[in-house]
Amino acid sequence: MSNSKQRPSDAAAHAERTPNVDDDAPLDPAAMYALMQNQQRSIESQVNGFVPVITMAWGLTWLLGFGALWLIDGARPGFALAMPVAIGIFVACVAVTSALSAWLGIRSGRGLRGSTAAAFTGTAYGVTWGVGATALGVLGGALRSAGMTAEMANFYYPSAYVFFAGIMYMIAGAIWRTVPSLVAGIWLVAIAAAAPYFGYPNHYLFLALAGGLAFIALAVLSLVRLRRLRAAASGSARRG
Structure with missing residues (x-):
């Protein structure tokens, strides 16, 4: 039997599956709105996908880095870190996390079709992390050369980096x-401004706990929000 003709039952079933719709007919307003919402969720999930990783990385950086600085002078009885070791831990943590933030920020904007502005925003934001962190270090070195004492540097560096991170997160939120x-x-x-009032070396412990735990909490909240966003986008796509 030739397959060139469909049986009546097959034709009817095919007609039921593919209703006659005019391709030029405008979409239903509700369907258009749902499509726009789904596209917006997809873009947001991609752009914000790096946020939980960055915030968790900074949380660990704050806990390890400032915790190490707190231990320089034996703040914990029976245990102390040599100054070069503690500073090395802090600098390494900040450098690695800044590089990670820059890399993830750049990646967040890639692959967004028709969204050059979003790609530029992600790239600029990611690069700013690295540029800003480096600039603060260079500025601190210049201040030391200009006469800033080691005691004052103990307050400048931690508060400057925490302040910068706070500004960056406010920008991200906006x-x-x-x-x-x-x-x-x-x-x-707020904690960057308050830290010096705790005195040396307790201001390091204050920043480690107040900043580190805040970052970790934000990472958890961001991950929950991201999963809900992706679930909503996936559900809308299936319904569509």
Whole structure:
């Protein structure tokens, strides 16, 4: 029997599966809105996909880096770190996390079709982490050369880096409209200003706990939000 003709039952079934729709007919407003919402969720999930990783990395950096600085002068009885070792741990943590932030920020904007502005924003934001962290180190060196004492440097470096991180998170919250990032940024700016009042070396412990735990909490909240966003986008795609 030739396969060139469909049986009546097959034709009817095919007609049921493919209703006659005019391709030029405008989409239903509700369907258009749902499509736009789904596309927006997809873009947000890609752009914000790096946030939990960065925040967790900075949380660990704060705990390890500032914790190491706190141990320089034997703040914990029976245990102390040599100054070069503690400073090396802090610098290494900041350098690695800054590089990771820059790399993930650049990646976040890639692959977004028709969204050159989003790609530029992600790249600029990621690069700013590295540029800013490096500039603070260079500025600190210049201040030391100009006469800033080692005692004052103990307060400048930690507060400067925490303040910078807070500003960056506030910017991220404004760009991507994420309230947790904005709140975290405000918190970091506040603890950067408050840390020197705890005196040396307790200001390191204060920053390690107040900053590190805040970052880790934000990472968890960001991950939960990201999963909900992706779940909503996936559900909308299946329904569509």
